[in-house]
Amino acid sequence: MRSFLPRPARARRRGYLLALASAGTVTALTLTGCGGVDTGGGSGSSGSGSGDGKGESITVTAFAGAWGELFKSSFVEPFEKDTGIKVNLVYGADSDWVTKLRAAGGKNAPFDVLALTPGSLHQAVGGDLLEPLKTADLSHWKQLDPVLTERSTIDGASYGVPLTTGSNGLLYRTDKIKQAPKDWTDIFDKKYCGHVALPPLTYNAGLEFFSALVSQGGGKLSNPADVDKGFKKLAELKGCVSAYPADAGSVATVLQNGDAWIVPFWDGRAFAMEKEGQPIGFTYPSSGAVGALTSYYVPKGSKHTAAAYKFLNYLSAAEYQKPFAQGTFYGAGNDSIDYDADFKAKVKYGEDVYKKFTWVDYKTATPKLNEWQQRWNQIFK
C-alpha cells in the first residue's frame, strides 16, 4: 500500500498548513461571533441630552437588563433634566464593578456612584475602596429604613444608600403545587422530590437559602456546628434536585420549562413573572425570609463627589423610588412611600418586615465560600 502514497513530504506539509489556516479562520469567526456575548454586559452610556448643561458628568452603575432600563427612567432621566448633569450609565453586575475598583486601588475610581450587594460590600470595604457617607449631606437620610442602612454600616461608618431589598423565599409553580408552601422546610417535602431547583452557594440566592437553613433553629454561620447541621439538612435534598441554576435567567427558564416546580428565590422576580401571566406564586417563609439588599455607594477616589451626592438625593427620594420599587416589586429603602394597592397586597415591606429577616453573615461566609461550596458539591455531585 505504501507505494501508492507518492505525495512528497512538502506537499503533505502544505496540506497541513492549509488545514491549519482554515482552522485559524474559524477561530477568528468565533471570536467575532460570540466574543462579545461571552464577556457578559459591556458598558453603555445613556444618550439623552440635558437642559442647562453645566458640562459636568458622573458615572453610575446599574444592573444590566430590565432593572437597568427602569433605573434609567426612574432616577437618571429626572436627575439629568433637573440638574443638567450628565449621567454615564455603566451596565453590568457588581462583581465586575468590584473588580474594576480593585484594579483602580482607591485612585481615579472608574465610577462616582455604584451599586453593590452585601456580599461584595465587605469585599470593597475590606480593600478600603469605599468612602463612608456624609449622611448630613443626604436630604432623605432620616426617611431611609434603619434596618437597611444598618446592613451597610461597618465599624460605625455608614457606607450605603439602600435602594431596594428583595426577600428570598420560596418561588413555586402554582399549577403544580396547589397548596402554597409555608416555610423553608416545605421545600424538603417528598411530593416535590425531583422537582426542586437549587442554586449553588456561589450564587447569592443559593447562599441565602443555606443561611436560612442554618438560621432556622437560631444557628449562626459563624458557628461550625450550626453550619454542619445546615449541611445535614441540605443533604436531605440529595436526589431530589432537578436543576442547579446559577443566574436569574436560568431560574426563570427551568421553572417555565417544567424542570423545577419550586426554588428559593426573590419575591420581586416571582411577582414580575406572575405579572407576565406565568403560573408563579411566592411564599414569605414563616421563620423569616432572607434579605437581598441593593444599596448605592460612593467609591474612594471619585472626583465628582458633590454631583454624586446630588444623585444620591434623587436615588433616595420617595418620589423617584416609588415607580422603581413598583416596577421591580422590591421594597424600597425609603420608608415614607405610599405604594399602590396592588403592590401593598403582594409585597411585604417596611421596618417590621426587615427586622424579621435573617441576613447572610457575609463577613463569615465570603472567606468560607470555597470550603462550603466544596461540601455542597460533595452532596450534589
Add this chain to the structure above:
Amino acid sequence: MSAPSTSPALSPATSPALKKPRRLRGLLPVTPVVVFLAALFVVPLVRVFALSLHPVDANGYPLDGYSFVQYRRVFTESFFSEALWHSLLTALLVTVLSVLLGFPAAYALSRARKGVVRTLLFVAVVSPLLTSVVVRSYGWVVLFSANGVVNRTLVWLGFLDQPAHLLTSYLVVVVSVVHVMLPFAILPLTTALGGIDDNLRRASRSLGAGPVRTFWKVTVPLSLPGIAVGATVVFPLAMGIYITPLLVGGANQPLAGLRVYSQITAVFDYPVAAALSLVLLLLTLLGVSVLGTGFRFWEKRLHG
C-alpha cells in the same frame, strides 16, 4: 476557507545566498502582529503569574510576599484538583467525539460539488459559530428540559417512566460542548479530505482493495493532517470552556473553567484563580504536545 488546491506549485529552490535577506524582509510585515500578540497575551500572562504567587487575606486581597501557597491549594484541595482532572478527561472525550462525528460530515462536504447543497452543508457546519452563545445554549436548554423534545421522546418510546434530569447531567455538558467544537474539527478535515487525489482511491480499488480497505488504508491515513489539526484545535478550546456548560445547566459540573469563574465572581480570590488558570494552561499545553507528538509519530509510521 476557499476550496483547497492540491497542485504542488512550489517555487523552485532559490539559491541560499538570496534566501536570507528575503526571509528577513518577510518578517517585517508580521512585526505588528507579533507586537500586538505580545502586548495582549504575554504581558497579562506575566501579570497573572505574578498575582498567583501572592498569599491572600480573608477578603481575597493579595498580601505582600511571595509563596507557592496558591499552587499548593490547587493541587491539594479536591475542589480544584478534581476539576482539573475532570476537565482533562472531558476535553479528551470531546476531542475524540468531535473528530469521530466530524469525519463523515467532512467527507460529505469534501465530496459535494460546488452549489446550493455544498453551501447549505457548509452553513450547517459553521452555524454553531455564527450563533450567539446565549441563543445556542438556550436552544439546548429547550431540547433537554423536562418537557423538551428529548425527554418527551424517551418517555413516549417507553425508555423512561418520567422525564430525566438531563440539564444537570454530564451528558448535557458533553453534547453542548461537542456542538460548539464540531466546526473546528470538520473544517480542517474537509480541507485534508478534499486534498486527496481521487485517482489514489481508484488505484486502490482497481488493485483489488474493497471500499472498506481503501477507506482505512488510503483515505484515513491521508486525512491525518486534518485529524491532527482538528484535535489540536478542539482539545485546548474544550479544556477552558465554561460559559456553555454554565448556561446550559451544568453549573455544578467540576470543570476547571467554572471553578476559575466562581473564584473571580463569587469568592473574589484572584490569586487562587490565577494559579488554577495557569495550571490549566500548562496542562493544556502538555496535552497539546502529547497529541502533536502522537500524530507526528503516527504519520511517520505511515509515510516513513
